[in-house]
Amino acid sequence: MDRIHIVGGQPLNGIIPISGAKNAALPLMIASLLTGETLELSNVPRLADVASLLRILGNHGVDHMVVGKRPGQTTEAGQTIRLTASNVIDTTAPYDLVSTMRASFWVIAPLIARFGEARVSLPGGCAIGTRPVDLLLMALETLGATIEIDGGYAVARTKNGLRGGEIKFPKVTVGGTHVALMAAVLAHGTTVIENAAREPEVVDLAACLTRMGARIEGAGTPRIVIEGVSRLSGARHEVLPDRIETGTYAMAVAMTGGDVTLENTRADLLHSALDILATTGTEVTPLDHGIRVRRNGHGVAAVDVTTDPFPGFPTDLQAQFMALMTRAKGQSRIRETIFENRFMHVQELARLGAKIRLEGDVAVVDGVERLKGAPVMATDLRASVSLVIAGLAAEGETQINRVYHLDRGFEALEAKLVRCGAEIRRERV
Ligand SMILES: CC(=O)N[C@H]1[C@@H](OP(=O)(O)OP(=O)(O)OC[C@H]2O[C@@H](n3ccc(=O)[nH]c3=O)[C@H](O)[C@@H]2O)O[C@H](CO)[C@@H](O)[C@@H]1O
Numbered sequence: 567m568d569r570i571h572i573v574g575g576q577p578l579n580g581i582i583p584i585s586g587a588k589n590a591a592l593p594l595m596i597a598s599l600l601t602g603e604t605l606e607l608s609n610v611p612r613l614a615d616v617a618s619l620l621r622i623l624g625n626h627g628v629d630h631m632v633v634g635k636r637p638g639q640t641t642e643a644g645q646t647i648r649l650t651a652s653n654v655i656d657t658t659a660p661y662d663l664v665s666t667m668r669a670s671f672w673v674i675a676p677l678i679a680r681f682g683e684a685r686v687s688l689p690g691g692c693a694i695g696t697r698p699v700d701l702l703l704m705a706l707e708t709l710g711a712t713i714e715i716d717g718g719y720a721v722a723r724t725k726n727g728l729r730g731g732e733i734k735f736p737k738v739t740v741g742g743t744h745v746a747l748m749a750a751v752l753a754h755g756t757t758v759i760e761n762a763a764r765e766p767e768v769v770d771l772a773a774c775l776t777r778m779g780a781r782i783e784g785a786g787t788p789r790i791v792i793e794g795v796s797r798l799s800g801a802r803h804e805v806l807p808d809r810i811e812t813g814t815y816a817m818a819v820a821m822t823g824g825d826v827t828l829e830n831t832r833a834d835l836l837h838s839a840l841d842i843l844a845t846t847g848t849e850v851t852p853l854d855h856g857i858r859v860r861r862n863g864h865g866v867a868a869v870d871v872t873t874d875p876f877p878g879f880p881t882d883l884q885a886q887f888m889a890l891m892t893r894a895k896g897q898s899r900i901r902e903t904i905f906e907n908r909f910m911h912v913q914e915l916a917r918l919g920a921k922i923r924l925e926g927d928v929a930v931v932d933g934v935e936r937l938k939g940a941p942v943m944a945t946d947l948r949a950s951v952s953l954v955i956a957g958l959a960a961e962g963e964t965q966i967n968r969v970y971h972l973d974r975g976f977e978a979l980e981a982k983l984v985r986c987g988a989e990i991r992r993e994r995v
């Protein structure tokens with residue numbers, strides 16, 4: 567298993583290109599199952615999760631083609647992938663493929679909507695809580711699917727197709743909203759989703775589905791109304807920038823000091839995180855095609871944070887923000903409200919000298935003057951990158967083990983950081 571070595575202490579200066587969003591690309595790829603025509607997605611990030619999902623879609627019979635580079639295109643440009651589900655041969659998504667990744671479970675929605683049946687293994691994904699799928703299944707049942715759990719699989723069936731209905735989510739769920747949307751676009755009649763997730767990735771999926779001929783209103787608000795259509799067509803769609811990658815590098819610059827322009831991204835995708843970052847004393851300037859992040863000389867102020875569904879502070883940036891707070895001046899309280907077990911980075915940050923104590927769903931971080939490099943273990947995707955951020959500021963060498971988690975969500979992490987002056991390298995073990 568690969569290891570990452572970081573020698574901390576260098577400020578970051580330069581340009582970091584931001585990739586397409588993993589959490590948008592995955593549901594968009596899954597949406598290709600809704601039509602027999604070709605869906606062309608551009609700005610798709612080169613990530614392990616994308617490769618895993620291509621395997622899952624391939625198993626259903628979806629053909630894919632990665633389009634070659636165009637003249638003038640840099641290596642930083644995301645890939646363009648054409649997906650064609652004209653010949654779906656299998657509506658089962660098997661355990662060994664689905665268990666590595668949460669989003670793969672969402673294939674259940676287009677499969678039941680278009681083919682009237684789906685047999686999908688219960689999912690895996692980052693071990694940050696129990697992560698049930700009851701609300702996803704409730705949404706499908708509301709639209710008329712019958713569901714049973716059989717041998718670790720969710721088996722969904724419908725005799726005469728899905729029917730529109732009123733789906734009321736008792737809590738905000740991103741996956742639930744994606745599933746409800748993908749099922750409702752091909753259902754007979756009108757579906758209303760109440761308490762829908764407002765995340766930009768939901769809006770991106772709705773935009774793509776609309777291009778494919780779906781009739782959707784209200785995406786980005788808590789109430790989405792979908793008028794089912796009998797068929798969808800192919801379309802071209804560009805995956806939106808990754809707001810979590812954007813926030814991660816912004817926090818890295820706040821941690822090390824320096825001056826970095828994050829290119830091909832949008833400040834409006836992560837206002838709450840950027841506002842919090844500005845309160846820590848980091849200069850954040852939205853630009854036309856990116857965001858400039860600067861911190862020179864002054865230290866980082868301690869700020870309290872509570873994670874919340876969009877537009878609140880994202881849980882997927884909580885670990886990175888905690889890394890930043892380990893060196894803040896004073897005490898910060900970080901409350902995690904989305905996942906019950908998303909503090910696995912705490913004990914690893916402690917190896918670097920961080921002072922953090924847990925009080926239920928709150929991590930109390932007392933900023934220390936300096937961190938010292940040590941061997942640490944990556945436990946999940948965002949926890950892993952929080953260790954990278956801490957390592958970039960720690961004295962001496964930090965060695966991060968189990969980095970395959972990072973490869974699920976961060977494209978060319980080392981290359982992007984090295985170009986800005988970081989001393990970071992991967993050891994192939
Ligand atoms: C691939 C992807 O896009 N993953 C993101 C997605 O995960 P994911 O879609 O899994 O997260 P959800 O928004 O569904 O989860 C929110 C909360 O609802 C709970 N819940 C969810 C479904 C359900 O059927 N029952 C239930 O109780 C979850 O356990 C959690 O406590 O949104 C999360 C919250 O922004 C992010 O951290 C993940 O990065």
Ligand SMILES: C=C(OP(=O)(O)O)C(=O)O
Nearest residue numbers: 668669691692882947948
């Ligand atoms: C938790 C995440 O991914 P997944 O939902 O795939 O586990 C994440 O992207 O931070």
